[in-house]
Amino acid sequence: MGNTLMTASPAGLERIKTISHHLGEPDWASALRREAWQRFMETPMPSRTHEHWRRTDISHLRLEDIVPTVPTRTPAPPDWLEETIRVGARRVAGTLAFVDGALAYSHVTDSLRKQGVIFTDWAQAVHSHPDIVRRAMEQLDYDPADEKFTAMARAYATGGTVLLVPAGVRLTLPLQTFFTATNATAVFPHTLVILEEGSRVTLLDGLLSPDLPTRAFGSGVADLILGEGAELTYVLFQQWGRGMEYFHHQRAVLGRDSHLTTITVALGASLSKATIESVLCSPGAVSDMLGVVFGDDNQHFDHHTVQLHTVGNTTSDLLFKVALDGQAYSAYSGLIRIEPGAQKANAYQRNENLVLSRQAHAETLPNLEIEANDVRCTHGATVAPMDTEQMFYLMSRGLAPRDANRLIVEGFLQPVLDRISAKSLREMVSAKVDEKIASGRF
Amino acid sequence: MATPQSLLDVGTEYQYGFRDEIEYVYKAEKGLSRRVVEMISHMKGEPDWMREFRLRALEIFLKKPMPTWGNTKLLSEIHFDDIYYYIKPAEKQGRSWEEVPEQIKNTFEKLGIPEAERKFLAGVSAQYESEVVYHSIREDLERQGVIFMDMDSGLREHPDLVRRWFGKVVPPADNKFAALNSAVWSGGSFIYVPPGVHVEIPLQAYFRINAENMGQFERTLIIADEGSRVHYIEGCTAPIYSTDSLHSAVVELIALKGAHIRYTTVQNWSKNVYNLVTKRAVAYEDATVEWVDGNLGSKLTMKYPSVYMVGKGARGDILSVAFAGPGQHQDAGAKVIHAAPYTTSTVVSKSISKGGGRTTYRGLVQVDEGAVGVKCNVRCDALLLDEFSRSDTYPTMNVKEDDVRIEHEATVSKVGEEQLFYLMSRGLSEQEATTMIINGFFEPFAKELPLEYAVELNRLIALEMEGSVG
Numbered sequence: 021m022g023n024t025l026m027t028a029s030p031a032g033l034e035r036i037k038t039i040s041h042h043l044g045e046p047d048w049a050s051a052l053r054r055e056a057w058q059r060f061m062e063t064p065m066p067s068r069t070h071e072h073w074r075r076t077d078i079s080h081l082r083l084e085d086i087v088p089t090v091p092t093r094t095p096a097p098p099d100w101l102e103e104t105i106r107v108g109a110r111r112v113a114g115t116l117a118f119v120d121g122a123l124a125y126s127h128v129t130d131s132l133r134k135q136g137v138i139f140t141d142w143a144q145a146v147h148s149h150p151d152i153v154r155r156a157m158e159q160l161d162y163d164p165a166d167e168k169f170t171a172m173a174r175a176y177a178t179g180g181t182v183l184l185v186p187a188g189v190r191l192t193l194p195l196q197t198f199f200t201a202t203n204a205t206a207v208f209p210h211t212l213v214i215l216e217e218g219s220r221v222t223l224l225d226g227l228l229s230p231d232l233p234t235r236a237f238g239s240g241v242a243d244l245i246l247g248e249g250a251e252l253t254y255v256l257f258q259q260w261g262r263g264m265e266y267f268h269h270q271r272a273v274l275g276r277d278s279h280l281t282t283i284t285v286a287l288g289a290s291l292s293k294a295t296i297e298s299v300l301c302s303p304g305a306v307s308d309m310l311g312v313v314f315g316d317d318n319q320h321f322d323h324h325t326v327q328l329h330t331v332g333n334t335t336s337d338l339l340f341k342v343a344l345d346g347q348a349y350s351a352y353s354g355l356i357r358i359e360p361g362a363q364k365a366n367a368y369q370r371n372e373n374l375v376l377s378r379q380a381h382a383e384t385l386p387n388l389e390i391e392a393n394d395v396r397c398t399h400g401a402t403v404a405p406m407d408t409e410q411m412f413y414l415m416s417r418g419l420a421p422r423d424a425n426r427l428i429v430e431g432f433l434q435p436v437l438d439r440i441s442a443k444s445l446r447e448m449v450s451a452k453v454d455e456k457i458a459s460g461r462f
Numbered sequence: 463m464a465t466p467q468s469l470l471d472v473g474t475e476y477q478y479g480f481r482d483e484i485e486y487v488y489k490a491e492k493g494l495s496r497r498v499v500e501m502i503s504h505m506k507g508e509p510d511w512m513r514e515f516r517l518r519a520l521e522i523f524l525k526k527p528m529p530t531w532g533n534t535k536l537l538s539e540i541h542f543d544d545i546y547y548y549i550k551p552a553e554k555q556g557r558s559w560e561e562v563p564e565q566i567k568n569t570f571e572k573l574g575i576p577e578a579e580r581k582f583l584a585g586v587s588a589q590y591e592s593e594v595v596y597h598s599i600r601e602d603l604e605r606q607g608v609i610f611m612d613m614d615s616g617l618r619e620h621p622d623l624v625r626r627w628f629g630k631v632v633p634p635a636d637n638k639f640a641a642l643n644s645a646v647w648s649g650g651s652f653i654y655v656p657p658g659v660h661v662e663i664p665l666q667a668y669f670r671i672n673a674e675n676m677g678q679f680e681r682t683l684i685i686a687d688e689g690s691r692v693h694y695i696e697g698c699t700a701p702i703y704s705t706d707s708l709h710s711a712v713v714e715l716i717a718l719k720g721a722h723i724r725y726t727t728v729q730n731w732s733k734n735v736y737n738l739v740t741k742r743a744v745a746y747e748d749a750t751v752e753w754v755d756g757n758l759g760s761k762l763t764m765k766y767p768s769v770y771m772v773g774k775g776a777r778g779d780i781l782s783v784a785f786a787g788p789g790q791h792q793d794a795g796a797k798v799i800h801a802a803p804y805t806t807s808t809v810v811s812k813s814i815s816k817g818g819g820r821t822t823y824r825g826l827v828q829v830d831e832g833a834v835g836v837k838c839n840v841r842c843d844a845l846l847l848d849e850f851s852r853s854d855t856y857p858t859m860n861v862k863e864d865d866v867r868i869e870h871e872a873t874v875s876k877v878g879e880e881q882l883f884y885l886m887s888r889g890l891s892e893q894e895a896t897t898m899i900i901n902g903f904f905e906p907f908a909k910e911l912p913l914e915y916a917v918e919l920n921r922l923i924a925l926e927m928e929g930s931v932g
Contacts, residue, residue, distance in 0.1 A: 071531065363849065375864040378831070386870065388855035393846035393876040403829075403861045403868035 033057060035087045036175055042090055043143040043178070048154055057175035063168045072165035075351040075383060076293045076322040081265070083168065086237055088176040089204045091122030100230065101200055104448070111444035113193035114139045118179035120204035132191070137221075138184040139195055142210060145182035152184060156214055160243055162269055163326070166295055169267045173208045173239040180210030185219040187247070194222035194253075194442035201229045201236060201264070209240035215250035215278075222253040222442045224449075228288065232263030235290075242270040246278035248302075253281040255440055256296075257449055259288035262317070268294040274334075277304035283440055284311040285449055286321055287456050297326040300334035300365075310436045311340040314429075314453060315348030315380075316460050325354040325369075332363040332392065340371045341436050343429050344380035345460050353385035356399065360391040369399035374432050376406060376425075429457050493543040496520065499645050502548045506614055506648075509621060519634035519644030526638040529764075532822075533791050536762045540736055545708055547646040547679070603661065608692075609654040610665055613681045616652025623654060627685055631714035631742050631770075639738040639764075643679045643712040650680030650711065655690040655721075664693040664726070664912060682713040686721035686749075693724040695912065707735045709760075715743035717751050719773065724752040728915055730759035733790060737763040747773030747802075754910045756919065757784040757792045766824060768797035771805035778807040783907040785923070786819030786851070795824035795856075796840075800866075804835040811842040812903060815851035816927075822854040827861075827868055834865040842872035845903060847896075897927045 036057050040050035065083065066073040097105065097117045105115055105125065114128035116139065123141040132139065138149060145153050162170040181197040199209040211225050225242060238260065246252055252272075260266050266289045272280050284296055298307035313321050327336040342350045356367040373382040386399040406428060414424035433453060440446040491498065499520050503513040528537055603610065609620060617624050634644035655661055686692050709731060717723045723743065731737050737760040743751040753767035769778030784792035798807040813821035823842045844853040855872045877899050885895035900923055901908070908916040 069530065361849065373861070375861065375866070378864050380864060381862045382859075383861070384859045384870075386855075386857060386872075388844075388853065388872060388874055390844070390846060390854070390874045391852045393849050393851060395846075395874065395876070397874040399855070399870075399872050401857070401859060401868075401870040403859060403866060405864045405866065 031087050032061075032084065032175075035090065038090050039088065039176070039178055043146075045143070045146055046150060048150070049146045052154075052157055053175055056171045060168065060171035060175050063171060066165065066168055070165060072163075072324065075353075076291065076320065081237070083172060086206050088178060088206055088208060089120055091120065091178050093122070095119040095122055095124045095202070097124045097198075098200070098202060101198060101228075104198065104226075108196060108444045108448055111193065112196050113191055114195045116141060116181055116197040118197075118199045118209070120200075120202055121178035121207060123179060129193075135189045135191075136186040137189060137191070138182065140182055142177065142180040142182055142212070145184075145212075149182075149184060152214060153182060153212065156212060156243065156245055160271070162241075162271060163295060163297065166267075166269045169239045170241050170269045173210060173241045173269070176206070176208040176239075177210035177241075178208065180208075181212070181225070183211075183213045183221070183223060185215045185221050185250075187216040188218045190218075190220040190251075191222070194224060194445050196224040196226065196445065198226040198228065199240075200227075201232065201238070201260075205234060205236045207236070207238040207240070209238070211240075211242040213242075213244045213252065213254065215246050215252050217247045218249045219247070220251040222255070222440075222445065224255040224257060224442075224445045226257045226259070227266070228257070228259040229261045229264065231261035234263060236260075236264045238264060238266040240266070240268045242268070244270070244272035244280065244282075246272065246274050246280055246305075248276045248278065250275065250278045252279075253283070253441060255283045255285065255445060255449065257452070258284075258286045258292060258294075259452060260292070261288060262290050264289040265291040266293075268292070269297075270295065271297045271299070272307070273299045273301060274305035274307060276302035278302070279306045279308075281308045281439065282310070283436065284309075284323070285437070285453065286311070286313045286323070287453065289319070291320040293322040293324075295324045295326070297328065298336060299328045299330065300336060301330045303331055303333040305334045307336040308439070309336070309338040309340075310439050312433045312436045312453065313340075313342040313344075313350055313352075314433065314456055315342075315344045315350055316346040316456075318347045319349070321348070321350040323350070323352050325352075327354070327356045327367050327369065329356075329358045329362045329365040329367060331359075332361065332365055332394075334362065335366045336368070338369040339436060341374075341433055342372070342382060343374040343376060343432060344382055345376040347377070347379040347381075349381045349383075351383040351385070353387065354399070355387045355389065356397055357389045358392050358395050358397065362392045363394040365392060365395045365397075367395070367397045371401040372432075373401075373403040374406070374429065375403060376429070426457055430454055492546055494520070494523075494545075494547055494646070498547055502646060502648065505548070508617065511625065512617060515629060515634070516645050516647075519641045522635050523638060523641035523645055526635075526641060528638060532764055532793050532824075533762055536736075536791060540708060548648055606659045606661075607656040608659060608661055609652065611652055613650040613652045613683065614648070616683070620652070620654070623685065624652065624683065627683060627714065627716055629714075631716065631744050632712050632740050637740060639710045640712055640740040643681060643710050643740070647679045647681035647712065650682040651684070651694070652682070653684040653692065653694065655686045655692045657687040658689045659687075660691040661693070664695045666695045678707070678709045678711070680711045682711070683716075684714070684723060684725070685716045686718060686723045688718045689720040691722040693726070695726045695915070696728075707731075709735055709737045709739070711739045711741075713739070713741040715751055717743060717745045717749035717776075719747045719749060721746075721749045723750070724754065725767075726754040726911065726915075728756045728758070728911070728919065729763065732759060733761055733787075735760045737765065739763075739765040741765060741767040743767075743769045743778070745769055745771045745773065745776035745778060745805075748775040749773065750777040750779070752779040753781070753796070754907065755780070755782045755794065756907055756911075757782075757794050758919075760792075761789065762791045762793065764793045766795040766797050766826075768799065768826075769807065770799045770801060771807065772801045774802050774804055776802060776805045778805075780807075780809045781907055781910060782809075782811045782823075783904055784811075784813040784821045786813070786815045786821045788817040788819060791820045791822070793822040793824060795822070795826075797826040798828070798838060799826070800829045800833045800836040800838065803833055805833065806837045808838070809840040810906060811840075812907065813843075813853060814845045814847065814900060814903065815853050816847040818850040820852040820854070823856065823872070825857040827857070827859045827870070829861045829863050829866050829868070831862045833863050836863065836866040836868075838866075838868045840870040842870075843903070844872070844874040845900070846874065846876055893927060897924050900927065
């Protein structure tokens with residue numbers, strides 16, 4: 021057991037000094053860390069009366085008491101993670117794996133290195149590329165509603181992935197990074213992706229662990245910065261074990277004519293709350309946001325998406341599919357916001373909920389705030405049970421009810437998973453989704 | 463095809479913005495206190511339970527914070543201490559048209575209610591100031607046992623019925639403005655339709671605000687007994703005043719087994735009025751409640767008509783349209799709560815924003831545990847006529863049951879260029895074409911209205927559109 025639960029706030033300050041020292045961080049990096057800690061301490065715990073926090077009860081959390089583990093040695097990836105890494109290894113250009121906040125495995129192909137792609141951990145990047153990382157970090161600007169958690173993540177982050185793709189570099193093979201918890205009871209994953217002009221890459225960010233023996237906490241941030249004409253496919257694959265309560269904030273800033281595809285796959289954790297945000301602030305930017313949630317037992321999911329069009333001639337699309345079994349709960353709230361003057365913006369948002377059990381509970385709040393008129397904004401949301409006609413058809417073909425059920429749920433979620441263009445990642449994620457569906461009551 | 467001259471003639475001045483000099487019999491002091499509430503109750507000679515009800519509501523009102531959602535900026539500009547909470551215009555209620563004071567008749571003249579219509583109506587319950595001054599019920603309705611009177615008379619003449627249902631659908635603690643209304647309510651309609659009775663013609667009431675800074679807190683209670691049927695229409699026009707007025711009504715509908723209630727509103731308060739209204743219906747087994755709700759006037763409207771379907775097979779239909787011009791915020795919507803199996807509902811919302819106006823759809827679809835076989839469809843369409851206006855859509859769907867089908871769809875767009883081009887190629891001016899497209903957009907609402915209201919709606923839209931394009 022890590023000695024992660026301490027009381028009294030100054031312990032937190034001491035701890036970030038130790039972390040900074042241990043990682044040998046330059047002054048600017050430790051200053052940013054202290055600043056983030058200050059903001060974390062000053063920001064009050066979000067109140068349940070705040071619209072953003074109405075659907076997730078966090079009153080039991082004592083964030084000030086949580087202190088991160090200082091990574092003291094290089095751990096080895098656990099067997100199950102090695103297996104996952106090995107399966108995809110031949111078809112990816114690079115892999116990183118973090119265990120309890122420390123880099124445990126790293127592999128990048130020579131060709132990747134030759135092309136000047138930086139794919140490394142945070143501690144390394146602050147030394148090797150201080151200017152780029154620093155500039156990116158100083159520009160970050162999160163939704164104030166998440167401030168308590170994003171500031172905490174930035175103050176306490178130890179491991180985490182930094183990916184820099186130079187101008188014009190277009191990678192065909194994807195990259196993957198995994199973040200897991202074994203002994204730590206608090207994790208703070210941090211991902212920074214910077215794509216320069218005209219570059220292209222696919223990154224899978226996996227947050228996963230087996231079921232945890234005690235309650236664990238996590239707060240993570242992912243920052244995606246796309247330069248002019250850049251193309252990024254970012255897959256967030258969340259399969260924390262039960263016991264984890266995980267908070268996530270993903271923010272993408274899209275440059276001129278850039279194209280972002282973000283695919284969120286949420287299967288794990290006891291409680292998870294995520295904000296996924298695309299800021300379309302340059303003309304020609306396109307954001308495709310997709311999501312799959314499959315919940316069972318008494319899992320709690322709360323996803324909030326933001327399609328923010330600050331300028332015109334921008335396009336965003338969203339498809340979020342949620343299947344719920346057992347007593348699982350899912351809240352999906354999405355906002356399309358078109359700011360004044362953002363003419364010729366085009367935004368779409370669709371949330372579909374498949375409710376498989378009488379005790380499951382789905383909430384959906386697809387919101388629009390439109391302040392320009394020459395726009396096309398549409399959203400749709402549905403909540404429906406298993407289609408009995410589809411069931412009947414499959415069973416009339418000789419399938420057992422259990423198999424028919426499984427096929428229908430897989431078929432419901434698959435269109436989103438199909439959008440992962442990198443075959444190895446698609447197969448890996450699909451297999452894990454199918455595995456979870458199959459492990460259910462069907 | 464050209465727009466009829468009558469449409470274009472409608473002036474830019476707010477046509478009902480006149481103001482009569484009326485001698486007030488009693489004028490309460492400004493502001494709200496226990497004493498004011500007790501005085502209101504005393505003046506009306508109410509039973510003790512109602513006085514207690516009012517005082518309890520006052521306490522709730524004082525305790526409850528202002529809403530932290532919606533247009534909090536406009537809400538914060540309401541000065542509760544600067545409002546008259548009760549004004550009694552005439553001592554006695556008119557029994558027949560002849561007995562109605564001349565001055566008030568003049569007001570209706572100016573409103574343009576045709577003589578024929580008055581006779582046609584089953585009963586006219588015209589709330590002028592804070593109290594109903596006139597109502598009549600056609601004899602055949604009376605023979606059928608239909609009760610249609612103002613709420614104060616209802617309390618006096620049918621105390622048991624009122625006590626059984628009053629404040630049961632919208633309890634004072636529901637929200638701050640429901641609490642305010644419960645404390646100071648005055649006037650409004652009380653309707654009871656006996657089992658099996660179908661009221662063939664719509665019952666109507668006209669409301670007006672008069673007296674500067676006067677609040678209007680009417681309270682309407684409609685009970686449709688088993689298998690009965692009734693359609694109630696309220697329309698509002700109000701004179702323009704220099705400072706803000708507050709209108710905060712509570713409407714409670716009870717549709718018992720197999721009953722059918724339709725409640726139609728054409729809201730056209732002058733553009734300085736805060737219209738903060740709680741409208742809620744309970745539908746029992748196989749009952750149907752329809753809200754047809756049009757919001758054209760007011761500075762800020764916050765109104766979300768709702769239907770609680772508590773009996774198997776109940777149905778709720780809500781049709782809502784909103785038009786927001788300069789300085790207006792129409793924060794309207796609909797709530798459907800499916801608390802029983804095999805209940806169905808549809809919500810259609812249409813809104814137009816123009817000249818910096820803002821429309822908001824705020825809705826709720828809730829399916830409680832055990833409410834199997836529920837079907838609900840929500841559709842919201844918004845048109846933005848210029849780049850300064852704003853449209854928001856905030857639907858919430860909360861589903862705690864698996865055997866249900868819920869659908870929601872919304873679009874926001876501008877007036878289609880192809881439609882405009884087509885109409886203009888047929889010789890219409892841009893303004894005429896735009897007006898026609900908007901009338902078409904609102905058509906599903908207009909066709910649910912009685913003819914005279916539909917005509918009025920078209921005239922109002924033409925009026926609003928004047929000078930907005932070209």
